[in-house]
Structure formats: structure tokens, C-alpha cells
Amino acid sequence: MSAPARSRPDTAGSIPSSDTRVLHFRDVAKTFPDGTVALEGVDLDIRRGEFVTVVGPSGCGKSTLLRIASDLSPATSGDVQVDAQRIGYVFQDATLLPWRSVLKNVQLLGELHGMGRSSLNQATRDAIDLVGLTGHEKKLPRELSGGMRMRASLARSLTLDPDLFLFDEPFGALDEITRERLNDELLSMFRTKRFGALFITHSVSEAVYMSTRVLVMSGRPGHIVGSFDVPFGTDRTPELRFTPEFAALAGEVSHALREGHS
Amino acid sequence: MSAPSRVRPSSIEGNTVTATEQGVEPTVQAEGELIAAGTAPLVRRRRRGSRLLNIAAPLAVFGVLIGAWYAITYLVLEPGRRFLMPPPQEVITEGFLDEQAMEKIGDALWNTIEVTFTGLAFAIVIGMAWAVAMSQAKVAERSLFPYAVALQCIPILALVPLIGFWFGYDFPARVIVCVLIALFPIVSNTLFGLQSVDRGQHELFDLHGAGRLTRLMKLQFPAAMPAIFAGFRISAGLSVVGAIVGDVFFRQGEPGLGIVLDNFRSRIQGPELFATIIVAALLGFATFLVFGWLGKLAVGRWYDTSRDGA
Numbered sequence A: 001m002s003a004p005a006r007s008r009p010d011t012a013g014s015i016p017s018s019d020t021r022v023l024h025f026r027d028v029a030k031t032f033p034d035g036t037v038a039l040e041g042v043d044l045d046i047r048r049g050e051f052v053t054v055v056g057p058s059g060c061g062k063s064t065l066l067r068i069a070s071d072l073s074p075a076t077s078g079d080v081q082v083d084a085q086r087i088g089y090v091f092q093d094a095t096l097l098p099w100r101s102v103l104k105n106v107q108l109l110g111e112l113h114g115m116g117r118s119s120l121n122q123a124t125r126d127a128i129d130l131v132g133l134t135g136h137e138k139k140l141p142r143e144l145s146g147g148m149r150m151r152a153s154l155a156r157s158l159t160l161d162p163d164l165f166l167f168d169e170p171f172g173a174l175d176e177i178t179r180e181r182l183n184d185e186l187l188s189m190f191r192t193k194r195f196g197a198l199f200i201t202h203s204v205s206e207a208v209y210m211s212t213r214v215l216v217m218s219g220r221p222g223h224i225v226g227s228f229d230v231p232f233g234t235d236r237t238p239e240l241r242f243t244p245e246f247a248a249l250a251g252e253v254s255h256a257l258r259e260g261h262s
Numbered sequence B: 001m002s003a004p005s006r007v008r009p010s011s012i013e014g015n016t017v018t019a020t021e022q023g024v025e026p027t028v029q030a031e032g033e034l035i036a037a038g039t040a041p042l043v044r045r046r047r048r049g050s051r052l053l054n055i056a057a058p059l060a061v062f063g064v065l066i067g068a069w070y071a072i073t074y075l076v077l078e079p080g081r082r083f084l085m086p087p088p089q090e091v092i093t094e095g096f097l098d099e100q101a102m103e104k105i106g107d108a109l110w111n112t113i114e115v116t117f118t119g120l121a122f123a124i125v126i127g128m129a130w131a132v133a134m135s136q137a138k139v140a141e142r143s144l145f146p147y148a149v150a151l152q153c154i155p156i157l158a159l160v161p162l163i164g165f166w167f168g169y170d171f172p173a174r175v176i177v178c179v180l181i182a183l184f185p186i187v188s189n190t191l192f193g194l195q196s197v198d199r200g201q202h203e204l205f206d207l208h209g210a211g212r213l214t215r216l217m218k219l220q221f222p223a224a225m226p227a228i229f230a231g232f233r234i235s236a237g238l239s240v241v242g243a244i245v246g247d248v249f250f251r252q253g254e255p256g257l258g259i260v261l262d263n264f265r266s267r268i269q270g271p272e273l274f275a276t277i278i279v280a281a282l283l284g285f286a287t288f289l290v291f292g293w294l295g296k297l298a299v300g301r302w303y304d305t306s307r308d309g310a
């Protein structure tokens, strides 16, 4: 086992072009102090403009993958390179601060990063507009529906204009209609911003619909057992879900998921 | 009945929102919504009923108490021993309406208020600093928390003579008694509040490189506000007790309610004694209300106070 390596970009680096690599995992493993081996031999590369989704059985280490990518928790071994200036991380629950209004919640990350007042205000307005929460700025999280809370959480990350976006089952708790609507909205954000995305989900259909590439993880210790390029281009509409091509690809992913599980 | 059905939606919203605030999974939330929709009118009625009950029931008990008071005065006590429990109207005429008695009580009240709030202010500053120190490092918590508990376990009354011995029998000694009595709820509630922050929210701050101070100001203190103010409210009441206890013991300096109480007792001035007791009780009640109100102002509407019945 080699010592884990982790590198960050030089801040003075060049302006990232649309296909610069933002995340690189080589042979990454994670063993928790209690001996649980969560990840083993994970290889992963994500460029800007790529939307990579990971599906896998519960407990296979998907969240651990994101925690390593965001440096919340270190890898035990392997090589991790994050070439993103700003990382957006959307948790499964919205983690809004209950005492702050929508507006103040969306401003939070800018405050933490010491963003200037006027640029923060502008970014906040844009982000709230982009997620469709205009008019709800003064509401408290407890006054929002689950879907609106998730929108606020998305907006909060958007203010930083991240080049790497990590999503940990962000829509898992929502009903299907809300989830599909948010899928489309996130896709349209992705089309305009072209960040690199690492998206975790339990839903094969969500994975295929959203991604440029779907990765299938095996049960613990998690490693990647299948990789599927999704050929549907960038302009996707909900009708795509009912095409034979979509069904065929979803079927392949499901099959790989079952294989990896047994 | 069209009025209740018009109110229903807001009460449904109130219910489900509380459920999700406590981290209930939204799939469950959908179920909760159905349940809430079914029971909302019932909940409404029960609530309105309970509001009426909130006023009527204590009033009824008040009536019973006054009745018992009269019964003891006129039926139990012989006329020669009625000074032990003068009837309510005498407490009013000879206590509250008597200029001389009221002047004494009024001055004493003012002195007691001064001691109470000076002590409380010190307790708040010391207690919060203590709690913040403990929240910053496990070592600090391990080494300092036992002393907070000790403070709670030692009967402060046992220390009062020593405090007088060391610090004299005047204003400072009284304030110290208040601080000792009022400190623990502030320490423990503030610490609890600061530590009650959700792990996910901490990780959000980790992700974005927040330092200790930022975390304390933008995350831990706001999250702790409801607990902190619950502590203040308890301590405010205790501080009134401390001021009166200190008074009774020290018997020197500007007389507060404790000294006046004891003087009326020793001079067998029943009505005046009762009037003073009522004033002391009202002072305790008023501080409780004031801090409840301040808490609501400081916390705002994000925290569902109906949960602890305030």
C-alpha cells in the first residue's frame, strides 16, 4: 500500500478549459479505523463537462467516495487529485440553517469564503433565480417543501460557481414528479455551467437520464465494476425516458448492478 | 362550520413542518401529511379548548386557594392567632394600601432587583464563557465540567455564611450568592446548545474552511439560542431566590426583600409579611416572563417553541 497522495491545484493556475480534468482517483482505498473496508482499487477521472453518476448497493461506499473527493475524509491509500478551484457539495438532506432565510442560507458559502458584498449579492440573486426560488427569499427552511429546500441547497452551492460538483443522492428523498423536474433543472444548469459532476443515486433511470457516464459499484468493499457511456447528447427531454434506447441502456446498468451485488 | 376548515391548511403545514424539522424522512412526511389532514380539525379544537383551559383552570385553582385561605383564617385559627394567616382583604388594606409598608417593600424590591440582575449578568457572562471554553476542546470540557456539576451539587446555602465571612455582608456578597446559584443552568444549557449542532451542518462548515470563530458565531451560537435562553429563564428565577436568601442571611447593608420579610416576621406584622411574599413571588414571575419574551425575540420564529409549551 502506497501512502495516500493528494494534490490541489496551484491557485495561480491557468484558466480551466472546458475539458480539463477536475478529479482523478487512482487505486484509491479506504479502510475505517474499525476495520471496515469501504473502498478498494477505485479508479475515476472526471473532466469539466462530464456528468458522472455512480450507482451501487446501499453501504458500498458511495458517500465515502464523495467524502474523499471533497477532503472531508482522507483516503487510506492511492492517489487523489482534485484540480478544481471550487467544489460544490450537495448533501442528501438540504442542511440548510433553520434560523436563516432562504436568501441568507444561499449567501452562507460566500460569507465563509469572504466573497465581496456586491459580487455575493449578485451571485445569490442569480442562483436563486436559476433554481426558481425567486419570491421565496424571505422564507425560513421550515416554511419550504422538501423540493424547495433542495433547490435552496443547490442555489447555495451555485453561488460559488463550482467547477466540480458533488451530489450525494440529492433527490433521493423527493417524490418522483419533483425529482424529475429537478433532474431537468439540474441538467439545464449543467448545460450552461459545464462543471464536472459526480452524482450518487440509487435510481438507475435517474443515473442514465442525467449522465454522460454511469459507473456501477459493487457491494462492499466498493469498487467500480462497470462503466457505461451515455450517448444521448446534452439536450434531453423527459420523453427520452420512454425511448427503447433508454430502456436498453437502463437494462444493461441494472444488470451490471445485480451482477456486482451478488 | 366553515371557519375551522379555512384554518385547517395552516395547521397541517405547521404539523408537517415540525416533523421534517426533526429530520423525519420526507417519505414519512407524506404519510404525516395524510395523518395530519385527517386529524387537523380535532387538533384545532383541542388547541382552542386547551387555550381556554389555560386561563380557566388556573383561575379555578386560584379561587380554591383563596377559599382555603379564608377557611384557615376564620375556621381553623382562633381570633388571637389570626396574625399567622391574616385574611386576604387585610393583606391588601394593611399591606398593599399602607403607605409606610409599601414604601419599605418598594425600596426593598428595588434593592433586590439590583442584586438579582447584577448577579444574573455576572452569571451569564461567566457561564457562557465557561461553556464556550468547554465547547472548544474535549480537554477543557473534561477538566471544567466536573466543577460545574460540583457547583450544582454543593448546597449553596451551606456556603452563604462563608461568603459573608470572606466578602462582607453587603452588596458584593449578595451578588456572589446569586451568581453561584444561577451559574449552572447557564453553563449546562449553553454547552448543550453549542454541542447540539447537526453533524451535517458542521461538515458544511468544514468543507468551506470555516475557522473556530466563524463556526461559533455563524453556526453554534445561533443553533444554541433556544437552549441558552431556556437556561437564562431558569437562572433568572434562581437569581431572585439567591438575592432573597443572601438578604436573609446577611442582614446588613441596604435592606432587600429578604430583610424586610424577616423584619415583618419578627414584629408579627402578618399582613405586611404576606404582602412582601406576594411581591417577591411577582418578581420571580416577572423575570421568568421577561426572559421568555427576550428569548422569543432573540430566537425568532425558526424554533418551534410550542414544543416546550412556552
Ligand SMILES: Nc1ncnc2c1ncn2[C@@H]1O[C@H](COP(=O)(O)OP(=O)(O)OP(=O)(O)O)[C@@H](O)[C@H]1O
Residues within 6 Å of the ligand: A032, A033, A034, A036, A037, A038, A056, A057, A058, A059, A060, A061, A062, A063, A064, A065, A220
Ligand atoms: N466513520 C465510519 N466508521 C466506520 N465505518 C464507516 C464509517 N462511515 C461509513 N462506514 C461504513 O463504510 C461503508 C460505506 O459507507 P457509505 O456511507 O460510503 O455507503 P453508501 O454507499 O453511501 O451507502 P448508502 O447508499 O446507504 O448511502 C458502510 O458499510 C458503512 O457502514
Ligand SMILES: [Mg+2]
Residues within 6 Å of the ligand: A062, A063, A064, A168
Ligand atoms: Mg450514502
